[in-house]
Amino acid sequence: MPKPSREHFFCSACGHESARWFGRCPACGAWNTAAEAPAATAAKGAKGARAARARWTPASAEAPAGPRPLANVEVSAAPRRPTGLGELDRVLGGGIMPGSLVLVGGDPGIGKSTLLLQLARSVAGAETGAPKVLYVSGEESEEQIRLRASRLGPVPESLLVLCDTDLEAVLEAASAVQPDVLVVDSIQTMARADLEGGPGTVTQVRECALALLHFAKGSRTAVFLVGHVTKDGAVAGPRVLEHMVDAVLYLEGERYQHYRVLRAAKNRFGSTHELGVFEMSEGGLAEVANPSAAFLSGSNRAEPGTAVVASLEGTRPLLVEVQALVSTSFYGTPQRVTSGVDGRRLAVLLAVLERRVGLRLGRHDVFVTVTGGLTLDEPGTDLGVALAIASSFRSRPLLPRTLAVGEVSLSGELRRVPRLDARLREAAQVGFARAGVPAAQAAEGEGAGLEVVPLGTLRQAIETLFGERVTIGTEAAEGAPVVGPAERRA
Ligand code: TYD
Ligand code: MG
Numbered sequence: 001m002p003k004p005s006r007e008h009f010f011c012s013a014c015g016h017e018s019a020r021w022f023g024r025c026p027a028c029g030a031w032n033t034a035a036e037a038p039a040a041t042a043a044k045g046a047k048g049a050r051a052a053r054a055r056w057t058p059a060s061a062e063a064p065a066g067p068r069p070l071a072n073v074e075v076s077a078a079p080r081r082p083t084g085l086g087e088l089d090r091v092l093g094g095g096i097m098p099g100s101l102v103l104v105g106g107d108p109g110i111g112k113s114t115l116l117l118q119l120a121r122s123v124a125g126a127e128t129g130a131p132k133v134l135y136v137s138g139e140e141s142e143e144q145i146r147l148r149a150s151r152l153g154p155v156p157e158s159l160l161v162l163c164d165t166d167l168e169a170v171l172e173a174a175s176a177v178q179p180d181v182l183v184v185d186s187i188q189t190m191a192r193a194d195l196e197g198g199p200g201t202v203t204q205v206r207e208c209a210l211a212l213l214h215f216a217k218g219s220r221t222a223v224f225l226v227g228h229v230t231k232d233g234a235v236a237g238p239r240v241l242e243h244m245v246d247a248v249l250y251l252e253g254e255r256y257q258h259y260r261v262l263r264a265a266k267n268r269f270g271s272t273h274e275l276g277v278f279e280m281s282e283g284g285l286a287e288v289a290n291p292s293a294a295f296l297s298g299s300n301r302a303e304p305g306t307a308v309v310a311s312l313e314g315t316r317p318l319l320v321e322v323q324a325l326v327s328t329s330f331y332g333t334p335q336r337v338t339s340g341v342d343g344r345r346l347a348v349l350l351a352v353l354e355r356r357v358g359l360r361l362g363r364h365d366v367f368v369t370v371t372g373g374l375t376l377d378e379p380g381t382d383l384g385v386a387l388a389i390a391s392s393f394r395s396r397p398l399l400p401r402t403l404a405v406g407e408v409s410l411s412g413e414l415r416r417v418p419r420l421d422a423r424l425r426e427a428a429q430v431g432f433a434r435a436g437v438p439a440a441q442a443a444e445g446e447g448a449g450l451e452v453v454p455l456g457t458l459r460q461a462i463e464t465l466f467g468e469r470v471t472i473g474t475e476a477a478e479g480a481p482v483v484g485p486a487e488r489r490a
Contacts, residue, residue: 009021009022080094080097081131082095083119085276087276090314093274094269100246101225102248103245111278111285119224124181132177136163138164153283167211167212174215174221182212182221192207242266245266247266247267249262250262257373259372259373260280261374262275274313302399302400304394304396305326306323306391306398307322307324308321308322309321309322311374311380312417312423320374322370322384323388334366340375341370353389353390359389364393379415384404386458394466402434405417405423413457415440416441420444421444425449435450436461438455
């Protein structure tokens with residue numbers, strides 16, 4: 001006898017499931033996120049669950065049921081497939097993993113379709129037996145895609161295109177073609193006809209992604225989904241989408257600047273710290289061979305308020321310019337405005353500058369930006385940010401071609417940073433002459449090809465890296481004035 005069908009709801013924010021409707025999700029506390037699960041899922045009994053599990057991987061038919069020693073689980077030698085774009089491979093963790101489901105998010109017009117079409121083009125080949133790629137678009141016509149592809153270069157034979165928004169049709173085509181890579185652009189345009197609601201609704205997005213997940217795991221096809229992001233930067237649709245996929249990549253950048261940064265927010269097959277840098281050009285996204293040079297403003301003259309930091313992004317150090325502007329505040333509460341630097345981190349650095357160095361910043365507005373639209377979230381960049389602020393406060397530039405590396409502690413001391421040698425070598429390569437580093441690890445910097453200036457404290461850094469012209473802190477009423485060695489003797 002069939003069980004009476006029960007209503008079934010889930011939270012569109014966190015995926016919490018409930019038999020009853022709820023106004024506020026009991027799991028994550030979000031309001032008005034209850035969405036009705038589709039009838040097919042609601043009626044799913046034990047048999048349905050088993051069927052769904054069977055769809056996960058056809059190989060499970062041979063696998064014995066129940067637990068077994070992990071050591072006995074065979075690992076298929078699935079080599080990763082290079083995408084032909086080194087920067088993309090790096091973010092994926094070394095190429096495309098067969099059977100993986102990857103979500104590529106980003107603002108409209110940032111270059112998601114371009115990136116995936118480039119991937120499709122370079123994975124597919126012209127010769128027989130070359131990997132097959134199926135590019136499914138629910139947003140553009142075949143002609144549009146063809147036009148875009150021609151701009152990118154020759155179009156290989158084994159790159160197939162399908163313009164459809166019906167998920168069943170897409171899966172049917174994919175099963176017939178058996179591509180090595182399937183691109184679905186975008187998940188918000190796909191819909192299952194048997195479900196209520198049009199494309200883009202929470203239910204549709206969730207169910208379509210789930211079906212594509214089953215397809216990926218069952219067929220060992222690598223599936224790339226394009227996902228649009230909402231105003232607040234999350235992938236539109238339920239957050240369960242992010243739990244479902246193996247990797248979430250974000251393509252970011254200022255729309256009117258041509259640099260694009262690709263980052264992994266989640267990656268089951270690699271690190272989430274890696275970052276790929278591209279430049280949008282006539283012929284699509286070009287890899288940036290020397291991102292450090294790209295993120296420096298290019299001027300050789302040191303300006304007051306600027307400092308260069310070496311931020312460790314995954315395995316690679318990136319040189320980035322930090323700009324600060326400190327100006328007298330004429331309103332009640334001084335403003336602290338940042339872009340690319342965490343506001344709370346800035347507050348800590350300002351407090352250290354005030355109390356340990358004696359810079360009276362309390363009545364000043366402080367603005368800090370990072371060039372290239374990058375975000376610094378690594379403590380090794382503290383010293384550079386603090387120096388940029390000090391430099392603007394005193395209207396004095398830092399020594400030219402000088403890098404600043406170090407984490408600033410609350411006591412004003414400089415702490416060690418990981419992989420100092422790599423950061424210094426990167427700086428030497430783009431022509432830096434010296435680097436201020438934490439004294440404790442100055443020895444590690446030898447052989448990097450630039451002058452290493454060991455620094456014990458932030459105060460010492462300000463005394464040393466501004467050169468002799470600086471008379472810092474003479475106005476400071478509290479604490480000892482910070483002066484250059486020459487002035488102190490006088
Ligand atoms: P697109 O990939 O369509 O963005 P998304 O899929 O994320 O919405 O990229 C759109 C922008 O990229 C568009 O403004 C044109 C630009 N573009 C180039 O500058 N060069 C190119 O070769 C291509 C294909 C696009
Ligand atoms: Mg697009």
